[in-house]
Amino acid sequence: IWNNCLQNIRQNVDPQSFQTWFAPIRPVALQQNELTIQIPNRLFYEWLEEHYVDVLKSSLQQALGTTGRLQYRISPSRGEGRSGAPAQNGAAKSGNKNTSAPGPRPAPGNPFVIPGVTRPRIPSNLDTRYTFDNFIEGDCNSLARNAAKAVADNPANTAFNPLVIHGNVGLGKTHLLQAIGNHITQKFPNKAVLYVSTDTFTNQLVSSIGSNTTNDLVNWYQNVDVLLVDDIQQLVKRKKTQDVFFNLFNVLRQNNKAVVMTCDRPIIELDIEERLRSRFQWGLSADLSMPALETRMAILKSKADSTAVDIPANVAEFICFHIQHNIRQLEGVLNNLVLHKGVLGDGQEIDLKLAKEVLKNFVTEINKEVTPDVIQRTVADYYNLEVENLASATRRRQVVLARQISMFLVKQYTEESLKSIGRMFGGRDHSTVLYSIKTVKDLMETNDEIRKSLSELERKIRIGRGEG
Ligand code: ADP
Ligand code: MG
Numbered sequence: 173i174w175n176n177c178l179q180n181i182r183q184n185v186d187p188q189s190f191q192t193w194f195a196p197i198r199p200v201a202l203q204q205n206e207l208t209i210q211i212p213n214r215l216f217y218e219w220l221e222e223h224y225v226d227v228l229k230s231s232l233q234q235a236l237g238t239t240g241r242l243q244y245r246i247s248p249s250r251g252e253g254r255s256g257a258p259a260q261n262g263a264a265k266s267g268n269k270n271t272s273a274p275g276p277r278p279a280p281g282n283p284f285v286i287p288g289v290t291r292p293r294i295p296s297n298l299d300t301r302y303t304f305d306n307f308i309e310g311d312c313n314s315l316a317r318n319a320a321k322a323v324a325d326n327p328a329n330t331a332f333n334p335l336v337i338h339g340n341v342g343l344g345k346t347h348l349l350q351a352i353g354n355h356i357t358q359k360f361p362n363k364a365v366l367y368v369s370t371d372t373f374t375n376q377l378v379s380s381i382g383s384n385t386t387n388d389l390v391n392w393y394q395n396v397d398v399l400l401v402d403d404i405q406q407l408v409k410r411k412k413t414q415d416v417f418f419n420l421f422n423v424l425r426q427n428n429k430a431v432v433m434t435c436d437r438p439i440i441e442l443d444i445e446e447r448l449r450s451r452f453q454w455g456l457s458a459d460l461s462m463p464a465l466e467t468r469m470a471i472l473k474s475k476a477d478s479t480a481v482d483i484p485a486n487v488a489e490f491i492c493f494h495i496q497h498n499i500r501q502l503e504g505v506l507n508n509l510v511l512h513k514g515v516l517g518d519g520q521e522i523d524l525k526l527a528k529e530v531l532k533n534f535v536t537e538i539n540k541e542v543t544p545d546v547i548q549r550t551v552a553d554y555y556n557l558e559v560e561n562l563a564s565a566t567r568r569r570q571v572v573l574a575r576q577i578s579m580f581l582v583k584q585y586t587e588e589s590l591k592s593i594g595r596m597f598g599g600r601d602h603s604t605v606l607y608s609i610k611t612v613k614d615l616m617e618t619n620d621e622i623r624k625s626l627s628e629l630e631r632k633i634r635i636g637r638g639e640g
Contacts, residue, residue, distance in 0.1 A: 173235050174199035180231035192379040208243040297367040302350035310467030316458035320348045324355035327430040332456040334431040339460030342498030345434035349400045363397040370406035374413045401433045465553040468492040487527045542585045550632045551578045563598035576608035
C-alpha cells in the first residue's frame, strides 16, 4: 500500500523533496483502513503536514479508498547517523521502541486534521547519550568543554555568541555540541533547542527551494532558542546555504539566541564568504586536540565501565598507546574487543593477545621493533610534552631531563650511533649525547625518583611494542 502511495507521491513532488521527505518514511502497520507510517523526527511531521498534506491525502485515498486514514509514529531510531531524535514537546515524547511517540491522532471524520498541537514545535534531534558527565576533561579540551558548559548553563548569556568548537575528526566535537543541547533541555525545558548538521540543513534548504518554501524553512528555524550546528566546514562551496545561513544567523543573534557550531578546522582556515567568516569570529573559538595518554586511558575506562566490561590496566595502556589520533577509534577498539570476547565465549579474557589482534584493524604499526620514534613518543607522553620538544633548543629542566632520558633509552634499545642519535634530537653533537647518557646513568645511582621513572618508561616501551 505504501509503495503505491509513494509512486503516486513521486509523480507529484520534485525528486529532491521526495528524497528528503518521503524516502526516509517507513510503513509500520496497516489496520483496516488506517496506515501507520514511521517518520524520523518531529520535523518531518511538521513539514509533511505543512507542505504535503494534500499529496499525502490524495495518494492515501487512492490506495485505501476515501475512508483511508494516516497515523504518524516518530521513529525511535537514529537520526543524524546517531541515536534517536526525541522531540521535546509533549505530544511527541519519544523514547523506547514501540511506546514511542504515537503521532497525534487525526480527528474522526477528517483524516488529516490533527487537533491539540500548538506551534511552534521544534524537534531537538538530540542524542541523550552525550552529556557533560561522560565527557572526560583534560588539557586537550578544557577550554572547549568549559565554554560549552557556560553556554549550557546560561544560554541567554551571549558573551560567547557564537561559540565555535573546532578540532579534528573523532575528538568530541559532536559530543560537546550534543551535551550542550541535552543540558539545556533538562535545565530549561521551555527553551527550544535544535541540533542540526550542516548537511541536513543544506538538504532541507535545497528541497525547500524545490518547493518554494524557503521562507517557511527560515521562519521555522527562527523559532529556536539554541541552534547547534554541526560540521560547518560543509558550508564550503555551498554559496546558497551560506547566504541563507548568514541571514538566519543574524536574526538569531539579534534576538540573543545562542548559536554553537563545530568545525573540523579553525574558522580562519574555512573557505567561506568573508562576511560569514567574520561573523563567526565574533564569539569564542575553542579547539579540541588529542588527549594525552592518561586522558585517553580515562576515556577508555569510562567507556568500558559504561559497557560493563573490564579491561585490565596493561591492556588499556597498550590500546591507548597505539590509538593516538581519534577517540572514536578508541571506542571502535573497545567495541571490537567486546565482540571478540562474545564470539569466543566466556572463557575468553580481554588480554594483550586479543587486544593486539583487534588493534591490527586500526593501526598499522603495532608490534614492530622498539624504534627511536616509539621511545620518543613514550617519553614525551610520560612527561606531558610534545615529541618536537625533545628536539628543540629549550633548556627547561623538565624538557632537558626528558631529552636526556630519551637519548639514553634510544642508545639502550636500538643500534643507533651517538652521531645519529644527536641528529634525531635536533642536531646535537655526539659529545652532548654521550654526556646525556652519563648524566642519566648517574641519576639512576643517586635518585630514586628517576630510577622509578625509568623502569616505568621501560615497561611502557615494552607495552608499546606489545610485549607487556
Ligand atoms: P567529532 O564530532 O569531533 O568527530 P565525536 O564527538 O563524534 O567526534 O566523538 C567521537 C567519540 O569519542 C564519541 O563517541 C565521543 O563520545 C568520544 N569522545 C571524544 N572525546 C571524549 C571525551 N573527552 N570524553 C569522553 N568521550 C569522548
Ligand atoms: Mg562530529
